[in-house]
Amino acid sequence: MSIIELRGLRKHYGTFHAVDGLDLTVEPGDIYGFLGPNGAGKSTSIRMMMSLIRPTGGTIRIFGKSIETHREDILRRIGAIVERPDFYNYLTARHNLELLGRMSGADVSRGNLLRVLGIVGLDHRADSKVKTFSHGMKQRLGIAQALLHDPDLIVLDEPTTGLDPQGMKDIRDLILSLRSEHRKTIFLSSHILPEVELTANRMIVINRGKAVVEGAVQDLLNAGRLKVTIATPQANEAAVLLRQTHADANLQVADGVIVMMAERADIAHIVGHLTQSGISIERVVPVRSLEEYFLSLTSEAANA
């Protein structure tokens, strides 16, 4: 049974199609990256999944049940941050968690609240009012409230926004441990591409409310041409040779380093060709950043 199944999901505001026939499937144990530029329809999709807004059409099934008919059963098993981490600013962090935990049927004993606050590094500020918190601290508190009732599915909408680099790494590590140690399924919406690259095993890219591509992160990273960096003391000679065989490689040379585009399968041939021609190679680094891929996909979709 899939954890999340969206089929033909649509949300229209008059003539504006915020989400337009979105299909996706999240399997148990996935860390599922949900990528898209601003305004792509990510938050609208999440709001429909969380029953905050009504779809114009399509179906949402979570844990095999329709959100329309089994809303409470489904929400009992989901922990979520939806967009900004807003709380009751006039209450303390612990009081906020206590109230939200009660609504979710969580253990709201002081010990459990402090334990969850400890996971996100806020246990020392448990009794501070939330109005004194920075954005990053509210973000951490948002994750704490999502974990409080030990849900099976965790939906995180831009969870590292506003965090410093160490905070971002902590959250990434937490996401990975939630899957590996606690067998949680995680739906991770983000526009920070390395975050998805470093954590997710599967992902979808959406743009203008439609899916552009979906699949395993590694497959998507390996698809198509890569940027290949070749370091050699004979860079200029190597460049001449490569321009003869790879005229469309967009080859550039700078400081003893060649940067070119190539198919992954072609890299071994390139290296063999250079060494047979007497070029000594110090290192070859094939780079396929999700960022480049993402930008190429979304610009293609925008131009379509």
Next chain:
Amino acid sequence: MRDLLLMLRVELSKVFSKWRTFIGFIALGLLVPIIVVAMRAEGVSYFAFATQAVKDVFEFRGNLLNGYTVALIIMSTMFVHVPFLATLVAGDMLAGEATGGTYRLVFTRPVKRSTVVTAKWIASMLTTLMLIAWLALLSFGLGIPLLGTGEVVNIRSMITVLAADDVLWRFAWAYGIASLGMMTVSSVAFLLSSLVENAIGPIMTTMAILIVFTIISAIDLPIFGTLRPLFFTNHMIAWRFMFDDPVPWARIYTSIGVLVGHIITCFIATQIIIRRKDILT
């Protein structure tokens, strides 16, 4: 039922963690003692002024300026300030969640939206009832020790003098009817609170409705005469009839019916609005 009680506990916890909730209680806590002490100091001249028009016809004897009379005078002021104090809480109940962005937190919990709305409505009504109870407690708790008890002189279109042992049950009914009036005001503010994303709007709009309806009710034109029975403001003051003799029960029951009708209508309308609402804040 379990969910409703749980949500009610959550809502009351939130309501009584907010500073604005106590504004009403503090305001009454200042206003009522000032009135009672002022009545003790200068109540005789106040009473003489109030009975000026009939002083040549009637002779008043006995302790007419007593705790009961002062409680009645204080109740008469309720129409002025308690509605505003009640809307401070009710107007913020739903709009406050929109302003703070916390609708997302509340409506992603495994609790029905209708249960959340019902709990919030009950919390609003309880706060309103607590305000009225606080008003009664202060009026009697200060008025009787400082001014004693005695007959109540009710001067309206006719003068009614009620024996001391005939007033407590009337006060009980009067506070009950006044509570229904204030619950109506709170319910209107609660309904308006479901429509907007800022608490100021519902509070100001409710007060504007009260003022407009009251002004229209006060103008004695035939066209307004047909509208008047429809305005809840006209029925909020029905508690005053409890101090007439005999008590006009038919009119009081009509007013109770109209007020309860308004409360139920506002509650159901709020439920429908929230049920259909897309949470975009």
